[in-house]
Amino acid sequence: MNSAIEHQLHHRTIRAFTAQEIPATTIDTLIDVARHTATSEFLQAFSVISVTDPQLKKAIAAISKQTYVGDNGHLFIFVADQHRNAQIGHEMGQDENKVGGTNKFLAAASDAILALQNTVVAAESMGLGTVVLGSILNDAGQLIDLLHLPQLTFPILGLAIGYPDQEPQYKPRLPxxxxxxxxxxxxxxxxxxxxxxxxxxxxxxxxxxxxxxxxxxxxxxxxxSLLNVPEKRHELLQLLHQQGFLLE
Incomplete structure (x- = not known):
């Protein structure tokens, strides 16, 4: 047992943060941690968007139906991103590619998820609380518009971090x-x-x-949960197609 494992075994979701501002150096460190995460084929097929505009945060809070998302703390959106790699190919004279295929989408989604988890571990080691937000997909189409996400990108998860303003109990895990x-x-x-x-x-x-x-x-x-699918999530496959993924 060491301090890193202690932090991970005592993970708690924090949904209330104090008004204490997170230093820019801390955000930079967390982005560096995300950047150094394991990545499929070294394509680094993800991007991270820091949402700092208060009105944009409120709009994303409304999508997630979690009001605390618009309150204190810092909000990241982790994005599967094959747009950048397609652009590199275009600039090198290669416009035909397979980056919209299922294989490349799963690789990009995995890159984004792994980067988020690394960020969670790092943030908690620094005394910050975290909450992972799958709820940003409650209206992925609106989120794509709000963040001006181009073709061959797709929002995967949100992550809100901040200084904890609550001490929830530890939730028992499946044996x-x-x-x-x-x-x-x-x-x-x-x-x-x-x-x-x-x-x-x-x-x-x-x-x-x-x-x-x-x-x-x-x-x-x-x-x-077996039949519980939020209304707009029925649109996810259509939106993935719209963004250029899973068309093969």
């Missing part, structure tokens, strides 16, 4: 036996009886936590 297998996938069924103890742990967490208490279990959450 290892349901997530880690050796040599082959080995999930045994039925699952519900095996998850009884974990459901009880999650129920206790929701019942005792300081904010937004509710009666719930892990299996109930999963069951509710």
């Amino acid at each position: 290892k036996k349901f997530m880690h297998f050796e040599n082959s996938y080995q999930l045994s069924t039925p699952l519900i009886p095996q998850l009884k103890a974990y459901d009880a742990e999650v129920h206790e967490y929701y019942d005792l936590r300081e904010a937004n208490r509710r009666v719930d279990t892990f299996t109930n959450q999963v069951n509710r």
Whole structure:
């Protein structure tokens, strides 16, 4: 066990930040961490947008339906970006490319996700709190317009960081036996009886936590999510096509 692992094992999502401003040097350091993340084929097919305009932050908060996104803290949007690589090819006389294909899109999305996670680890090691925002895809079309994203780019995740203004409890994680297998996938069924103890742990967490208490279990959450797709997310494939991806 070391300090880096301690930070990761004690990760908590922070949704309330103080008004303390994050120094520009800290933002620069976090961007440097993102830049040095592992990348597929060394194509570095991602970009990061810092959202500093208050009105733009409010618009993104409305998309995410998370009001705190427009409050204190710093907002990053991590973008899968094959536009830059296509432009390099164009300037070298190569206009035919495969960067809009599924393979290259997944590589760019992976680059963006890995960079975000590295940024989270770095931010938390500096005493900052973080919240990852998949909710920016609630209206990806509007977000693309707001950020003026060109062809062959796509927003993947948002990340809000700041100095914590809350201390939420640690959320219990799924036991290892349901997530880690050796040599082959080995999930045994039925699952519900095996998850009884974990459901009880999650129920206790929701019942005792300081904010937004509710009666719930892990299996109930999963069951509710199976058909729950926010309205605008039905447009994601169409928007990926619009941005030049997954057309093969």
